[in-house]
Amino acid sequence: MLNTNTYSGFCDLFIDKKYDINKLNCIEKLGFNTIAINTHVEEGSVEPKKKKKKTDPKEKKDPIPAPVEIPEDVKNKTKLNILQRVTIEFSDSSISHKFTQSENLRKYDIIAVLPKTLQAFQYACGTLDADLITFEPQTRLPFKVSRKLYRLAVERGVFFELTYSPAIRDSTSRKNIIATAHNYHAIGKSKNIIVTSGAENFTQIRSVHDVCNLGFILGLNSNESLKVIRNNAHKLILKAQGRKCGKHYMEVTSAVIQSENKISEL
Numbered sequence: 538m539l540n541t542n543t544y545s546g547f548c549d550l551f552i553d554k555k556y557d558i559n560k561l562n563c564i565e566k567l568g569f570n571t572i573a574i575n576t577h578v579e580e581g582s583v584e585p586k587k588k589k590k591k592t593d594p595k596e597k598k599d600p601i602p603a604p605v606e607i608p609e610d611v612k613n614k615t616k617l618n619i620l621q622r623v624t625i626e627f628s629d630s631s632i633s634h635k636f637t638q639s640e641n642l643r644k645y646d647i648i649a650v651l652p653k654t655l656q657a658f659q660y661a662c663g664t665l666d667a668d669l670i671t672f673e674p675q676t677r678l679p680f681k682v683s684r685k686l687y688r689l690a691v692e693r694g695v696f697f698e699l700t701y702s703p704a705i706r707d708s709t710s711r712k713n714i715i716a717t718a719h720n721y722h723a724i725g726k727s728k729n730i731i732v733t734s735g736a737e738n739f740t741q742i743r744s745v746h747d748v749c750n751l752g753f754i755l756g757l758n759s760n761e762s763l764k765v766i767r768n769n770a771h772k773l774i775l776k777a778q779g780r781k782c783g784k785h786y787m788e789v790t791s792a793v794i795q796s797e798n799k800i801s802e803l
Contacts, residue, residue, distance in 0.1 A: 552742075
């Protein structure tokens with residue numbers, strides 16, 4: 538179980554699995570306290586397979602790959618809190634079958650989804666038990682994000698992601714990210730937004746100060762710019778913890794146990 542008290546501070550909840558894990562300690566120098574290593578699952582890789590004949594041997598293959606393993610020597614080189622995140626592409630509600638069948642999915646701390654259609658987006662906002670909704674910056678959204686669906690997702694504690702590293706690599710992505718950010722502000726006052734890097738290498742990550750300044754381009758004021766990499770990110774982690782433990786859960790820390798023992802001695 539995650540100790541969510543340790544996951545305060547500034548967060549970058551999208552570091553691509555391609556990132557050199559031996560350089561994770563460099564991210565700490567930019568002012569971040571918590572990161573999430575992301576494993577991306579393309580839609581084709583989670584499509585149901587054709588039915589086999591009864592004579593064929595049963596083959597049980599998990600549609601979701603296991604998280605990236607972080608060696609202990611790498612963890613010892615940094616004080617970063619390292620989480621595991623998975624991002625799953627999908628086009629319809631059949632994705633729920635994969636959610637219930639996958640053993641590997643339970644090993645991830647954060648579940649993000651990338652809806653490819655309006656039906657998928659509606660399902661993600663209203664029903665799917667995921668933590669985060671994201672989009673591909675390289676292409677414009679193929680559907681309109683309505684105020685009603687945005688509000689529904691926020692009420693359910695689902696967050697929306699804006700990723701900035703594609704904007705560094707590509708001008709088209711930059712336009713799409715800014716357009717999406719301003720759309721979120723127009724329809725939902727930028728509620729439940731987090732900003733992540735999506736970095737594949739260290740050159741694509743910016744410092745906490747730079748990300749806060751980037752917030753102004755995304756339609757965020759100074760307070761909101763801090764929230765999207767600190768407060769909102771922490772709320773998302775708490776939401777993910779609640780999903781894993783159930784609707785009602787209690788976290789007991791060692792400090793609480795010690796104080797209770799002192800009371801019992803009196």
